[in-house]
Amino acid sequence: MIVPCLGINDNGHLTIAGRDALALAEKYGTPAYFIDEETIRANCRAYKAALSKYAPEGSIPLYAGKALCCAAIYRIIAEEGLGADVVSAGEIATAVLAGFPMERAYFHGNAKTDSDIRYAISAGVGTFVVDNFDELSALDRIAGELGVRQRVLLRITPGIDPHTHRKIITGSVDSKFGVAIETGQAINFVREALEKKSIELCGLHCHIGSQIFEPDPFIEAASIMVEFAKSCKKEFGWEPEILNLGGGFGVRYIEDHPHINIDENIKKVCGTVASICEEAGLRVPKIFLEPGRSIVANAGVTLYTVCSVKEITGYKNYVAVDGGMTDNPRYALYSSPYTIIVANRASEPADFECTVAGRCCESGDLLAEGVKIQKCERGDILAVLCTGAYNYSMASNYNRVPRPPIVMLAQGSEYIAVERESYDDIVRLDRVR
Numbered sequence: 552m553i554v555p556c557l558g559i560n561d562n563g564h565l566t567i568a569g570r571d572a573l574a575l576a577e578k579y580g581t582p583a584y585f586i587d588e589e590t591i592r593a594n595c596r597a598y599k600a601a602l603s604k605y606a607p608e609g610s611i612p613l614y615a616g617k618a619l620c621c622a623a624i625y626r627i628i629a630e631e632g633l634g635a636d637v638v639s640a641g642e643i644a645t646a647v648l649a650g651f652p653m654e655r656a657y658f659h660g661n662a663k664t665d666s667d668i669r670y671a672i673s674a675g676v677g678t679f680v681v682d683n684f685d686e687l688s689a690l691d692r693i694a695g696e697l698g699v700r701q702r703v704l705l706r707i708t709p710g711i712d713p714h715t716h717r718k719i720i721t722g723s724v725d726s727k728f729g730v731a732i733e734t735g736q737a738i739n740f741v742r743e744a745l746e747k748k749s750i751e752l753c754g755l756h757c758h759i760g761s762q763i764f765e766p767d768p769f770i771e772a773a774s775i776m777v778e779f780a781k782s783c784k785k786e787f788g789w790e791p792e793i794l795n796l797g798g799g800f801g802v803r804y805i806e807d808h809p810h811i812n813i814d815e816n817i818k819k820v821c822g823t824v825a826s827i828c829e830e831a832g833l834r835v836p837k838i839f840l841e842p843g844r845s846i847v848a849n850a851g852v853t854l855y856t857v858c859s860v861k862e863i864t865g866y867k868n869y870v871a872v873d874g875g876m877t878d879n880p881r882y883a884l885y886s887s888p889y890t891i892i893v894a895n896r897a898s899e900p901a902d903f904e905c906t907v908a909g910r911c912c913e914s915g916d917l918l919a920e921g922v923k924i925q926k927c928e929r930g931d932i933l934a935v936l937c938t939g940a941y942n943y944s945m946a947s948n949y950n951r952v953p954r955p956p957i958v959m960l961a962q963g964s965e966y967i968a969v970e971r972e973s974y975d976d977i978v979r980l981d982r983v984r
């Protein structure tokens with residue numbers, strides 16, 4: 552199964568973490584995100600176990616909070632012993648609310664403002680991942696003013712094209728993120744960081760992209776980064792304590808996507824780092840990874856109510872639901888494929904070819920095109936699978952549609968992690984003069 556916690560019960564209804572999907576829809580309303588806590592924990596443990604097996608002590612996964620950011624997630628991540636990759640003051644505030652140990656937070660982003668920097672330092676963020684020369688100077692100045700010596704990783708662009716979707720490639724030389732090795736600017740970045748009084752340079756970071764299934768691009772990036780570390784040692788006598796290889800392990804959204812073996816991939820990547828370091832006479836750094844989607848995606852299912860089934864004779868069929876791009880913009884943005892099941896007809900044949908459309912006034916507001924699902928009608932419950940990542944976190948109020956709640960399903964208990972927005976929430980900041 553694309554989502555491990557799913558099943559079908561005797562009524563032919565889909566079950567999510569052992570609960571009847573129809574009962575969940577009834578109880579919490581639609582649309583709503585349902586997240587299985589056990590799946591998140593299992594994913595965390597897979598990364599953690601592999602890094603402790605194959606990488607030096609102190610190597611940990613950092614959960615990339617942008618995939619699904621709410622206080623309940625940070626609590627789970629903290630309990631599982633992961634660090635966190637945070638990208639904004641808002642994400643930091645969320646982690647702080649959850650009582651996340653902020654020394655395990657790594658602050659990313661290519662356009663941090665002075666106030667972001669100040670806020671992060673005062674919130675106790677352990678390490679900054681500095682993206683560019685301007686940020687380095689600003690951080691040095693502000694850390695100096697606040698009387699701290701700030702731990703830092705430098706974001707380096709290794710120049711890798713992992714052959715995924717254009718909008719999610721980030722490791723190529725002309726990326727908006729990081730400083731490139733190829734142009735000779737990265738070595739100067741390290742030099743400047745080492746010269747700054749209020750900066751403690753702890754290591755290097757790269758992130759080559761997302762939804763990558765094979766280990767090869769990570770291995771290639773790791774080799775380039777270790778070669779770069781070698782030049783740093785030669786030039787400055789400095790060696791990274793941490794090599795952070797970023798996120799991006801792929802997720803199976805549809806049956807056609809390959810299975811991914813986290814243990815095997817991490818073993819290969821760590822093996823490559825260790826062997827190149829040994830050859831180069833470098834100490835093997837702690838290896839960090841920053842999984843986002845592969846921690847939360849397959850823990851999530853969104854339930855919708857079918858509002859209409861429109862058969863345009865000789866053309867195509869539409870199934871329209873009570874949500875769409877406002878709660879899941881990924882099809883509209885990236886044409887990302889999803890697996891869809893009619894929850895109350897889960898054991899019937901999936902032979903109705905259709906386009907699943909959202910409720911917004913926008914032709915591009917679709918959740919899937921040309922998918923085969925069970926024949927359905929108004930009032931049926933539609934389940935879109937594998938929506939734990941980049942759904943809630945990318946949701947909007949376009950058309951003033953309230954955002955759905957997040958319901959966490961744990962073993963033996965369930966709770967609302969984020970309430971459904973009300974119409975009061977929608978107009979809360981509006982003022983009529």
Ligand SMILES: *Cc1c(COP(=O)(O)O)cnc(C)c1O
Pocket residue numbers: 615617618636659758760761762797798799800841842843844845
């Ligand atoms: C987006 C991002 C991640 C997480 O990527 P996933 O594809 O969700 O695993 C990790 N690190 C950085 C720097 C990112 O920008």
